[in-house]
Amino acid sequence: MRTIFIGLLTLISLQVFAVEPEVYQYNIKGMKCADCVESVKKSVCGMNGVGKCDVTVGKMTLQAADGARLDQKAIAKAVKDTGHYSVKSFEKVETKN
Numbered sequence: 001m002r003t004i005f006i007g008l009l010t011l012i013s014l015q016v017f018a019v020e021p022e023v024y025q026y027n028i029k030g031m032k033c034a035d036c037v038e039s040v041k042k043s044v045c046g047m048n049g050v051g052k053c054d055v056t057v058g059k060m061t062l063q064a065a066d067g068a069r070l071d072q073k074a075i076a077k078a079v080k081d082t083g084h085y086s087v088k089s090f091e092k093v094e095t096k097n
C-alpha cells in the first residue's frame, strides 16, 4: 500500500516537472539568401542550450535543449557576430502538450 502511494506521488511530481522545452521564433534582419541561412545556422545551431534549430531566410525557430533555456542575449549576440544580421524581434511559440 505504502509503495503504491509513493509510486503515485512520484508519478504526479514527474508530471509537474516535465516541462516542455521552450520554442522561440525570431525575425532576422539582413538575411537574403541560402548563404545567409548557412552562416546563421553555423553560429546559432551549435550553441549551448539550443536543441532543434530551423533557419530560413529572415526567420529562425529554436527549441531549447532538454532541461535548458534559451539565452536570448547570447543568441542575439551570435546572430549579430555572424555579420550583417540582427534579431529584429522574437516571440515565444506556444507548444501543445
Ligand SMILES: [Cu+2]
Residues within 6 Å of the ligand: 031, 032, 033, 034, 035, 036, 037
Ligand atoms: Cu546571403
